[in-house]
Amino acid sequence: MVVANVSFGILAFTPLGWIFISIVIAIEAIVLSKVLHNTLVDVKVGLLSLASNGISAVAGVGLSLLHNGGWWLVVWIPWVSSNEVSPQAMPRFRVYLLVAFVLTLAIESGFNLLILRKHPVKTVLKGTLLANALTAVGLAAVLYSFGGLWR
Numbered sequence: 001m002v003v004a005n006v007s008f009g010i011l012a013f014t015p016l017g018w019i020f021i022s023i024v025i026a027i028e029a030i031v032l033s034k035v036l037h038n039t040l041v042d043v044k045v046g047l048l049s050l051a052s053n054g055i056s057a058v059a060g061v062g063l064s065l066l067h068n069g070g071w072w073l074v075v076w077i078p079w080v081s082s083n084e085v086s087p088q089a090m091p092r093f094r095v096y097l098l099v100a101f102v103l104t105l106a107i108e109s110g111f112n113l114l115i116l117r118k119h120p121v122k123t124v125l126k127g128t129l130l131a132n133a134l135t136a137v138g139l140a141a142v143l144y145s146f147g148g149l150w151r
Helices: 015-037 043-068 087-115 121-146
Strands: none
Touching (some): 015 043, 015 121, 043 087, 087 121
C-alpha cells in the first residue's frame, strides 16, 4: 500500500491526514458536547474543540521539530511509520507516545478550563480526558496499522 511507504509526518499535511484530523476533532467535539451538555452536538463546544486541538497540534508540531527535527512528528500522537521507528527504538517511542499524550492533555485541559470557566472543573477535565483517550487510541490504531508499526 502506498500510504504505508510514506512518512506519516508528511501524511499529516495531505488530504488524507486532514480527514484523520477532522475526524479526531469531530469525535472530541461530540464527546465534550455529551459530557458538558448531554447533547450530541453543541456548536460552541465544537468550536472550542477545534481551537483547543489546533493549539495542541501546533504546539506538538513545534515541540517535535525542536526535539527531533520532526522525525517523530507529533500531532496529538506521533505520526510515524515503521520507517521512523526501528524495533530497537520501540521502548523510547512508547515513552515519547506517553509524553505526547500527557502534553496534549495538559494543553487542551488548560485551554478548555480557561474557556469553560462556568463549568465544573472536574467535568471539563473528565470530558477532555475521555475525548482525548478515545481519539488517541483510535487514531493510533488506524495510523500505526497503515504504517506497519504494529506488525
